[in-house]
Amino acid sequence: MQPGARIVVKNGRELILTLCELTGCGNMWRGIEVEEGGALAMKAYNYLADAQYAVYAHAAAPEPVPYIAVEGNTFAGNFVGIYMGGPGKVDAFIAGNGFYGAESLLPPFAGQSAAPQGLPEQNGYSLAGIYVDEARTPFSYPQNIFSGLASGIVLLNTSGIVSRSSFDGMNAHMDAYPDYSFAGCGLCRQSETGGMLAAVDNNFSNCDWGMANGGGALAAT
Numbered sequence: 001m002q003p004g005a006r007i008v009v010k011n012g013r014e015l016i017l018t019l020c021e022l023t024g025c026g027n028m029w030r031g032i033e034v035e036e037g038g039a040l041a042m043k044a045y046n047y048l049a050d051a052q053y054a055v056y057a058h059a060a061a062p063e064p065v066p067y068i069a070v071e072g073n074t075f076a077g078n079f080v081g082i083y084m085g086g087p088g089k090v091d092a093f094i095a096g097n098g099f100y101g102a103e104s105l106l107p108p109f110a111g112q113s114a115a116p117q118g119l120p121e122q123n124g125y126s127l128a129g130i131y132v133d134e135a136r137t138p139f140s141y142p143q144n145i146f147s148g149l150a151s152g153i154v155l156l157n158t159s160g161i162v163s164r165s166s167f168d169g170m171n172a173h174m175d176a177y178p179d180y181s182f183a184g185c186g187l188c189r190q191s192e193t194g195g196m197l198a199a200v201d202n203n204f205s206n207c208d209w210g211m212a213n214g215g216g217a218l219a220a221t
Contacts, residue, residue, distance in 0.1 A: 001022055001025060001029035001050075002029065003024070003025065003026060003027035003028065003029060003109035003110065004028075004109035004110060004111065005030060006029065006030035006031055006032070006033050007032045007033065008033050008035065009033065009034045009038035009040055010035055010037075011035055011037030011038060012037055012038070013039070014038070014039040014041065015032070015034075015038070015040050015041070016041045016043065017042045017046050018043040018044060018045070019045050020046045020047070021046070022046075022047070022049070023047075023048075023049045024051070027106050027107050027108065027109045028051060028105065028106050028108050028112060029051050029052070029109065030051065030053070030109070031048075031053040031055060031056055031078070032048075033056045033058075034058065036058050036088075038066075039066045039067050039068070040057070040070070041067075041069045042069070043071065044073065045072060045073070046073040046074070047074045048073065048075050048076075048081075049075070049076045049078065050105070052078070052079045052108075052109075052112055052114075053078070053080050054075050054078040055068070055070065055081070055083070056083045056084075056085075058088070059085060059087070059088040059089060059090040059132075059135040059137075066091060067090075067091040067092070067093070068090055068091070068092040068093070069093050070092075070095075070097060071093070071094075071095045071096050071097070072097065074097070074100070075097060075098065075100065076100045077106070077126065079105060079122050080127055080128045080129075080130075080131050081099045081126075081130060082129070082130045082131070083117065083131050083132075083133075084131075084133070085134070086133060086134035087135075089135065090135055090137055091137060092135075092137070092139050093139075094130065094139070094141050094144065095141070095142045096143045096144065097144050097145070098145040098147070099129030099130070099147070099152070100126075100145075100147050100149075101125055101126035101147065101148030101149045101169070101172065101173060104124055105122060105125060105126065119131070119180075120177050120179060123176045124176055125149075125150060125172075125177075126148070126149045126150065126173070127149070127151065127177060128149060128151045128153075128154055129149050129152050129153060130153045131151075131153075132153075132154065132155050132158045132160070133158070134156060139155075139160045140160070140163075141153060141160060141162045141163070141165065142162075142163045142164055145165065145166050145168075146165070146166065146168070146186065147166075147168045148168075148169045148172050149169075149172075149173070150174050150180065150183050150184070151170060151183060151186075152165075152167040152185070152188075152207075153165075153188065154185075154189075155190075155197065156190055156191070157192060157195070158191070158195070159195035159196050159197065159216070160189065160197055160198070161198045162200075162202060163198075163200040164202065165187075165202050166202065166205075167187060167202065167203065167204045167205070167207055168203075168205045168206055168207075169206045170184050170185060170186050170208065171184045171206055171207055174208060182212075183208070184207060185207065185210075185211075186204045186207040186209065187199060187210070188209070188211070188212045188213075189212070189213045189215075189218075190212075190213075191214065191215035191216045192215055193215075193216075194216050195215075195216040195217075196216050196219065197211075197213045197216060197218050198219045199218070199220040200220075201221065
């Protein structure tokens with residue numbers, strides 16, 4: 001993928017990926033962008049690397065994203081693996097994937113900016129595996145692996161169920177993002193609207209924080 005290139009899934013369209021490898025060419029690429037009313041199915045054994053947002057879903061009202069089904073894939077060396085931003089609704093199931101940081105990301109593409117998403121600018125290393133900002137549908141995240149990232153899963157004003165997942169090495173590159181509130185955190189949720197985080201049978205190692213939950217209920221087993 002050329003620097004800054006993206007794949008766009010339009011309203012009423014569906015993209016299905018199986019056995020695909022998408023990587024950057026010299027610089028970061030933008031990623032796969034699912035617009036309102038679009039749908040994405042990444043069936044298995046896909047490999048996405050070197051993207052600013054490997055998958056970016058617009059969870060916007062009033063037209064929801066019918067579904068994001070991401071199962072059995074590898075995300076490596078992306079600034080953010082999966083980003084979903086609202087406010088709005090998206091039916092998402094994210095299971096059995098691996099999200100891995102890189103020792104150093106490719107250089108940013110010309111004009112690359114994380115300011116519209118309120119995130120820190122890319123500073124050499126992967127920021128997060130999954131980042132969800134104000135999506136009005138509870139998410140299920142079973143059996144995912146997060147390794148070598150500045151943060152694993154971040155949920156803002158979003159409820160979620162995270163089970164049988166592992167979070168390792170979230171402290172490896174946390175110093176690259178000193179002003180990032182979730183640096184070093186495996187599973188983080190922050191909400192001003194209540195809601196709940198359910199965490200079942202997860203493993204945490206080499207994280208500054210394993211779990212952090214503010215502004216809602218927590219059920220951890």
